[in-house]
Amino acid sequence: MTLKHSKQRDAIYGFLKDRKDHPTADVIYEAVRKKEPNISLGTVYRNLSVLKETGMIRTVEVGDGAVHFDADVSNHNHFICTECGCVEDIEMKSIDKVREIASENFDGKITGFNTYFYGLCSDCLEKRKA
Amino acid sequence: MTLKHSKQRDAIYGFLKDRKDHPTADVIYEAVRKKEPNISLGTVYRNLSVLKETGMIRTVEVGDGAVHFDADVSNHNHFICTECGCVEDIEMKSIDKVREIASENFDGKITGFNTYFYGLCSDCLEKRKA
């Protein structure tokens, strides 16, 4: 199945790649609709899944029921605020050490991992102090 | 809202605490039905959510669309096989170091984290070799 070009897919990826938050399919749909008013929600889901398969985007499982999407496929992890639900990137040098530690105690083969951090984002932390 | 005792909740927790896999609500429902044939799926969901709120169980977000449940609330992490989808506990001494590393590069407050490991479980690894 060779990919064909489509402006809908362009619009979706174009929107996502400028983003550092991690929108859901629904948010992406509403946003892309401003450029492509006739786009269908099904098209958004279909293309997000194609983009994921081709490795252009990744998914982030926040645990709120919906899947979030991230056009930054570099090796990084995520922080989820338990108060406002926002999702932020979190940079960690030396996190790859984690895989080594885990592999020592496991007899299968570990190919990758995701770490999700929970807590209060700096905004919510500020609001609590006030 | 003070909790009242219920045999349905007992049955659910009783089933879950003997388990080292991480069943979904649906699996729990089918299993508990053998002891409590009249139990409703809604009751299962309701009690799982109560048990989680009271800290007796925790949820595991495997990323397969359904929420998995774990009666082991001790500090441990999970491995998800990308082939068969099974979920296993993974023991890691010194994983708490991860939080420290992450906190250094983040200006909110990190209260906890979950790491999900992906790869091939020992069974699937064996099958591939054969």
Added chain:
DNA sequence: ACTTATAACAGTAACAGTTATCAATATTGA
């Protein structure tokens, strides 16, 4: 440019997991 093959589309119905509603029942404390 015209044709053909097929990926992608919009629209919508269907689906899975979960939550909410509600009248009836079970548990608790007085």
Added chain:
DNA sequence: TCAATATTGATAACTGTTACTGTTATAAGT
């Protein structure tokens, strides 16, 4: 035993997502 209310079973509703269908857009060959 009685009243207060948490819990229940049954079911309807809701949400995020996927599948289906007839139509349109894209790419490649002529």
